[in-house]
Amino acid sequence: MIRYMIVQNVLHRPLRTFITVLAVAVEVTLVIIVVGLTSGLLAESAKRIEGVGADIMVQPPSASVFMAFSGAPMPIAIADKLSQLEYVQAVAPVLLQFNSNGLEIIYGIDQESFLAVTGGFVFHEGHDLQGPNDILVDDVYARSKKIKLGQTLRLFDHDFHVVGIVEHGKGARLFVFLSTLQEMAGAHDKASVFFIKCDRTDHTPAVIDAIKQLLPRYEVRPLKDFISLMTSSNLPGLGAFINVMIGIAVVIGFLVIFLSMYTTIIERTREIGVLKSLGASKGYIVRIVLSETTLLCIGGAVAGVGLSYLMSAIFIKLFPTLTILITPLWVLRAGLIAIVGGLLGAAYPAWMASRKDPVEALAYE
Amino acid sequence: MLKPTRIFPSSNSPTLAGERLLEPILQTENLWKVYRQGKVEVPALRGVSIEIFPGEFVSIMGPSGCGKSTMLHVIGGLAQATSGRVLLDGNDLTTMSDSARTLLRRHKVGFVFQRFNLLPTLDAYHNITLAQHIHGNGFDPHRFQVVADLLGLSGRLKHKPSELSGGEQQRVALARAIVSEPKIVLADEPTGNLDTKSSEAVLGLLRQLNQDLGQTIVMITHNPEAAAYGHRVLHMRDGEVVDGSSVH
Ligand SMILES: Nc1ncnc2c1ncn2[C@@H]1O[C@H](COP(=O)(O)OP(=O)(O)O)[C@@H](O)[C@H]1O
Numbered sequence: 001m002i003r004y005m006i007v008q009n010v011l012h013r014p015l016r017t018f019i020t021v022l023a024v025a026v027e028v029t030l031v032i033i034v035v036g037l038t039s040g041l042l043a044e045s046a047k048r049i050e051g052v053g054a055d056i057m058v059q060p061p062s063a064s065v066f067m068a069f070s071g072a073p074m075p076i077a078i079a080d081k082l083s084q085l086e087y088v089q090a091v092a093p094v095l096l097q098f099n100s101n102g103l104e105i106i107y108g109i110d111q112e113s114f115l116a117v118t119g120g121f122v123f124h125e126g127h128d129l130q131g132p133n134d135i136l137v138d139d140v141y142a143r144s145k146k147i148k149l150g151q152t153l154r155l156f157d158h159d160f161h162v163v164g165i166v167e168h169g170k171g172a173r174l175f176v177f178l179s180t181l182q183e184m185a186g187a188h189d190k191a192s193v194f195f196i197k198c199d200r201t202d203h204t205p206a207v208i209d210a211i212k213q214l215l216p217r218y219e220v221r222p223l224k225d226f227i228s229l230m231t232s233s234n235l236p237g238l239g240a241f242i243n244v245m246i247g248i249a250v251v252i253g254f255l256v257i258f259l260s261m262y263t264t265i266i267e268r269t270r271e272i273g274v275l276k277s278l279g280a281s282k283g284y285i286v287r288i289v290l291s292e293t294t295l296l297c298i299g300g301a302v303a304g305v306g307l308s309y310l311m312s313a314i315f316i317k318l319f320p321t322l323t324i325l326i327t328p329l330w331v332l333r334a335g336l337i338a339i340v341g342g343l344l345g346a347a348y349p350a351w352m353a354s355r356k357d358p359v360e361a362l363a364y365e
Numbered sequence: 366m367l368k369p370t371r372i373f374p375s376s377n378s379p380t381l382a383g384e385r386l387l388e389p390i391l392q393t394e395n396l397w398k399v400y401r402q403g404k405v406e407v408p409a410l411r412g413v414s415i416e417i418f419p420g421e422f423v424s425i426m427g428p429s430g431c432g433k434s435t436m437l438h439v440i441g442g443l444a445q446a447t448s449g450r451v452l453l454d455g456n457d458l459t460t461m462s463d464s465a466r467t468l469l470r471r472h473k474v475g476f477v478f479q480r481f482n483l484l485p486t487l488d489a490y491h492n493i494t495l496a497q498h499i500h501g502n503g504f505d506p507h508r509f510q511v512v513a514d515l516l517g518l519s520g521r522l523k524h525k526p527s528e529l530s531g532g533e534q535q536r537v538a539l540a541r542a543i544v545s546e547p548k549i550v551l552a553d554e555p556t557g558n559l560d561t562k563s564s565e566a567v568l569g570l571l572r573q574l575n576q577d578l579g580q581t582i583v584m585i586t587h588n589p590e591a592a593a594y595g596h597r598v599l600h601m602r603d604g605e606v607v608d609g610s611s612v613h
């Protein structure tokens with residue numbers, strides 16, 4: 001009965017229903033896209049770092065797993081010490097620069113050691129770095145920026161010569177000589193990270209112990225479960241950002257539902273009086289209002305999930321380097337957030353409806 | 366007949382149309398209702414004492430503003446009295462909490478209003494079954510059929526109020542009022558918005574409900590012809606019942 005009644009109510013004011021559902025949908029989409037974009041970004045860069053093929057990553061003390069945001073490079077001489085450790089097959093020093101312009105990371109690599117650790121690039125076109133101004137770009141970057149082999153690419157006020165287009169997945173999308181990047185960054189003989197390849201994978205824990213003895217305060221991480229480390233909770237700023245965005249979404253949903261139910265209840269004042277004259281309790285009236293809210297929110301959540309997939313498809317089309325990760329967990333969470341926020345928004349209107357005076361309500365024009 | 370409920374023990378007396386039994390179904394004693402408008406006090410009821418017996422059909426007449434609607438609201442448990450007593454089927458409404466009066470309305474009272482007051486989004490069928498749903502005993506198809514047939518609604522059940530004539534709407538409202546077998550039907554100018562023909566139909570149905578089902582009815586009206594459908598007429602003036610003796 002209540003179900004039939006709320007469906008009729010919702011159909012009775014199609015525009016109000018549409019606007020409310022749309023607002024909830026936008027709320028849900030905002031949550032899903034923000035979370036999907038950040039976790040997509042993280043997962044994607046984690047995958048690329050795993051794709052380097054190293055077993056261990058060494059970073060300066062208290063560096064974040066998000067290498068792009070870590071400063072304070074280490075002396076490159078450490079590489080020599082590391083390569084003398086038992087079971088270490090190769091050590092590749094890499095200097096990172098963050099190109100804030102295109103949100104891209106550039107690796108300054110020592111080609112020989114990088115090759116030894118990663119097993120080498122797969123070239124779609126072109127060849128290795130040869131001159132100091134040479135640059136390699138990966139296929140995804142080349143496709144999205146429409147970059148052709150042999151063209152000039154301007155980064156950090158520096159003209160690079162695109163000499164090779166390589167298969168993506170080797171840590172970054174852009175590679176230049178270590179010495180070139182050191183010079184540009186004023187970081188002579190410095191590296192941001194050392195990638196280490198062990199002679200056998202099962203020697204990794206032993207090597208990590210040895211490095212920790214050698215460099216006590218340095219961050220030493222195995223790359224095997226790197227993706228699990230790359231979560232927003234490991235980057236406090238990002239976690240806060242996500243929470244703020246979710247908070248904004250919830251406030252939007254809360255306000256829209258509040259206003260929608262508030263006006264609905266004023267509009268239906270006389271009907272509430274009728275229900276009361278029939279002996280409907282306060283609980284009965286609260287139940288009607290909250291059921292209707294739940295219906296609107298579920299509609300909004302379903303529409304929001306659809307809208308999220310649509311938006312993500314459009315995003316990916318416009319920005320091919322982006323990854324948006326839509327997980328069932330967050331679809332569910334976004335839906336629940338919308339429903340809970342909506343019910344909170346409807347709480348006051350429902351309470352207001354339940355305690356209307358029946359005689360006054362019946363006299364309402 | 367009417368089922369006794371656990372919450373409000375019923376007098377349980379067998380009732381017959383028109384027959385007076387000793388126990389009134391409704392009784393008021395020195396009933397006062399004073400509205401407060403800012404600093405001004407408006408006494409709408411000034412010491413009303415009446416008795417309504419099971420199976421009676423009582424009309425209330427009186428000039429506009431004399432307190433008829435107020436009295437109906439107070440005896441039906443929609444509004445709280447200022448002082449005095451209202452006994453409905455043995456329950457004193459004036460000492461009851463808001464939620465207890467809600468329960469009492471649900472189980473013992475059926476309201477009919479001048480403006481029909483059907484829910485505009487629901488069809489006739491759901492307007493009627495809504496009352497059964499609120500009543501809490503669920504859908505009773507037998508009772509529903511009896512009521513729908515009696516009020517001649519069987520062909521109009523799928524229609525929304527906006528698709529029904531005034532007379533039809535009031536018949537649906539009447540069905541809604543009696544479908545959960547109330548002890549008393551309180552009708553506030555039920556024909557006030559109807560043309561003569563529809564009025565006669567509705568009044569005829571009220572009389573039929575009273576005669577065939579023994580339904581106790583209190584009806585407010587402006588119209589002496591309408592009032593004549595009842596067994597007796599209570600005349601009100603300035604918040605008082607001035608003459609309750611005229612029996613037809
Ligand atoms: N909510 C209210 N506040 C103040 N005065 C009211 C209210 N309702 C009714 N009254 C007053 O009480 C008196 C009786 O009203 P009412 O019972 O509606 O009369 P009737 O139904 O006989 O026309 C009138 O003087 C009216 O103005």
Ligand SMILES: [Mg+2]
Pocket residue numbers: 433434435
């Ligand atoms: Mg009136």
